[in-house]
Amino acid sequence: MRKILLALAALVIAVGSAAAGWFGVKAWKASQVAGGPLPSPITSQPTSGETVPLTFRLSEVVASGNQLFDPPACGETWTPDGADANGVLPVVDASLQEVDGVDTVTVIPGYTTETAGLGFLASEGNIIVTRDDVVVTPDWGGEFVPEYFVATPGETTLTQNNLSVTAALLCDVSADLNAIWQGFDWSTATEDEIAAKQAEAAEFYAAHESLPAGTYRVYQWSPIILGEPAAIARVLAEEGITGLSGLQYNAGYTSLYDDPRVQDNCTDQVDADGNLLQRSCDVPEDVLAEVLERDVPVEYIADVPPAVAFSLAAEFTVD
Structure with a gap:
């Protein structure tokens, strides 16, 4: 009989952040399309009125995150310690159940912090899975796909990028x-x-319906990026512009479509009555950078370099 032991270790974060405020092609999820404005990280903080012009370039953010960490290869032994970065700790939950007779691990990633109202750029949920401390992570999902998050003390901000893993997918x-x-x-x-x-x-x-016996540990890791990229992301989020990693393709479904520079890179498919059926966009990064430029309060910019953070393990045992 299976014995499933799911144990998330207690989260302990030592935060000394100086932050004032705060990615193959995939099918972009509906949650990536811009919606309502996100909460400001620090709503009570007055600003001096001094601003600097900034824009968001996805390629630069991705490059700054990818250089921080090379995930362990399939078959390597890997036993990390949980470690926060720039005041942010990734957290992960994992539960094992049978779905139509198949062992299925549901992974729920998120972030927590002890810094009030901290905003940052981080992954939607990069995971590493080990069995008896040997890496068996599926051969997908290793790209850094940055998104803007706001975390508050004592709570977990979920990424909405839940993952499902079965034995057939293990590397x-x-x-x-x-x-x-x-x-x-x-x-x-x-x-x-x-x-x-x-x-x-x-x-x-x-x-491969059943997971092989062993102790499984599921980790989440991510670059944690503040500085200018997070500052412009905060300003855009306050306007309701989110889903930054997919804007090249979904800008036509956001307020950015009001800009002729975006319209010039979108094509509409309509029905016989002229009703919009689909809008396809492919906005070059240089054009998008022009459209996204904003005057950003200097108080939003935290002078800290990108760093990588690792969650504590969500652990379960299969007998």
Whole structure:
């Protein structure tokens, strides 16, 4: 009989932050589309009126985060300690249940802080999974996709990027699944050949419905970025412009579409009555940088470099 022990260690953060205020192509989630304004990190703080012009460039933010940490490779032994960065600690919850007979781990990432109203740029939820301290993380989801978050003491700000992991996706067996389809040409395959491959894949999944025995630990890690990128992200968030990592493609569904420079890079598909069915955009970064430039209060800018943070482990055991 399975014994599932889910134990999140107590969170202890020693924060000495000087902050005043505060990413393959994926299908962008609905939550990335700009909505209402996010709360200001520090609503009671007066500003001097002095501002500096800043803009948000996704490539620069991604580059500054990617240089901080190389995730461990499949099969490596990895036993990190939890560590906050710039006053922010990633947190992660993980629960194991059977879904249609398949062991499924649901991972819920978030952030917490002891600094009142801290705003920052961080990942939507990069995870590392180990079994008996050996890395078995699925071969997806390692890119740094920055988003703007506001965290408050004593609470967890969830990223809304929950993940599901099954045994068939773990990196120590996923190569076998890839091998089934490697070199398979759908355009020339016969129905019998397709059916045979599908049956082979189904056999693979059936053989990996259960997680192998062991102690599993799930970690979340992320660059934590303040400074000028977080300051401009805060100003944009106060306008209701969020989903910064997807603006190149979804700006047409935000208030940014009022700008002719954005309209020039979008195409509308309408029905016979002229009703909008779909709006496709691909706004070059240089153009988007011009559109996103704002005068940012100097008090929003924290003079601290990017740093990487690691959660404590969400742990469970499979007997």
